[in-house]
Amino acid sequence: MMTDDDLSPDALGKLFASARAEEAPIGDDFLTRLQADAALAVAGRAREPVNLWRQIHALFGGWAGLGGLSVAGLAGFAFGISGSLGVSETLNAAAFLQNDLTLYSEQFSSLSLETLLLEDF
Amino acid sequence: MTKQETSAAVQADLLARAATGEARAAKDLTALLAPRAYRQAFRMLGNRAEAEDVVQDAMMRLWRAAPNWQAGGAQVSTWLYRVVANLCIDRMRRGSQASLQDDDMPEPLDPGPGQETQLIQKARLSALYAALRKLPDRQRQAVVLRHIEGLSNPEIAGIMDVTVEAVESLSARGKRALSKDLGPHKKELGFSDDR
Numbered sequence: 001m002m003t004d005d006d007l008s009p010d011a012l013g014k015l016f017a018s019a020r021a022e023e024a025p026i027g028d029d030f031l032t033r034l035q036a037d038a039a040l041a042v043a044g045r046a047r048e049p050v051n052l053w054r055q056i057h058a059l060f061g062g063w064a065g066l067g068g069l070s071v072a073g074l075a076g077f078a079f080g081i082s083g084s085l086g087v088s089e090t091l092n093a094a095a096f097l098q099n100d101l102t103l104y105s106e107q108f109s110s111l112s113l114e115t116l117l118l119e120d121f
Numbered sequence: 122m123t124k125q126e127t128s129a130a131v132q133a134d135l136l137a138r139a140a141t142g143e144a145r146a147a148k149d150l151t152a153l154l155a156p157r158a159y160r161q162a163f164r165m166l167g168n169r170a171e172a173e174d175v176v177q178d179a180m181m182r183l184w185r186a187a188p189n190w191q192a193g194g195a196q197v198s199t200w201l202y203r204v205v206a207n208l209c210i211d212r213m214r215r216g217s218q219a220s221l222q223d224d225d226m227p228e229p230l231d232p233g234p235g236q237e238t239q240l241i242q243k244a245r246l247s248a249l250y251a252a253l254r255k256l257p258d259r260q261r262q263a264v265v266l267r268h269i270e271g272l273s274n275p276e277i278a279g280i281m282d283v284t285v286e287a288v289e290s291l292s293a294r295g296k297r298a299l300s301k302d303l304g305p306h307k308k309e310l311g312f313s314d315d316r
Binding site for chain 2: 005006007008009012016018019024027030031035037038039041042
């Protein structure tokens with residue numbers, strides 16, 4: 001409930017009108033900085049190179065997937081050259097290879113391909 | 122197509138181009154949106170440095186959202202003003218709001234006919250902003266957007282994510298609280314005959 005002690009709606013309207021009439025201009029320097037930030041933010045996105053390795057990595061389900069794929073390839077290769085070996089020896093060799101690759105995949109899962117290629121094993 | 126729809130379409134187009142990495146579009150959109158966002162933040166916070174922080178943060182959020190922007194969804198400007206309003210409210214709740222300094226007060230556009238008029242004008246603005254800062258967050262937001270920024274109730278409802286009726290209620294309660302708070306200062310504010 002409004003009383004005589006309160007500011008009238010007319011007077012309050014005049015205060016709002018005063019506030020509307022005042023400028024709160026954005027600073028030129030600040031706007032320039034915002035525009036530079038904007039250009040950087042979107043340009044970085046456009047220039048981000050397509051990382052083929054990351055795409056392959058994701059496509060095959062990460063290191064575990066790539067490890068499995070490698071094991072399959074190596075096992076196929078082992079079967080191909082193991083005409084003289086028995087079945088059990090060939091399976092043992094494949095299991096050994098898988099263990100090795102699993103260890104490597106855990107060890108290097110946080111490294112990029114570029115880093116791995118720089119390593120001197 | 123209305124002027125507002127044209128403006129919304131232009132902003133959406135600029136945002137889509139910015140999302141593909143077009144720096145010119147990002148700069149143009151910044152020039153379109155940032156001044157009003159800054160004005161809104163300043164009027165809610167009453168502090169230039171804090172208003173700049175809020176606008177900078179809001180614009181960076183816009184660029185992050187740009188690649189996943191849904192065409193035909195919220196208007197870019199409405200989205201940005203909502204983010205600005207929420208960031209301002211967060212700051213006010215954290216109590217980091219610095220008090221309004223005289224140096225922060227906007228300068229009158231037109232010096233006016235006399236020094237006394239200028240002094241009254243400055244006193245009125247100081248009193249209004251001080252009283253606004255005492256309002257609950259949502260009331261202040263509604264009053265600033267409606268009566269100082271001059272937005273329509275449906276626009277404010279979109280920004281505040283409430284119904285038009287809620288905006289009307291918040292705005293009315295805010296005005297009543299301002300009237301009570303400013304009533305004792307009628308004389309200093311040049312409203313001595315006010316009834």
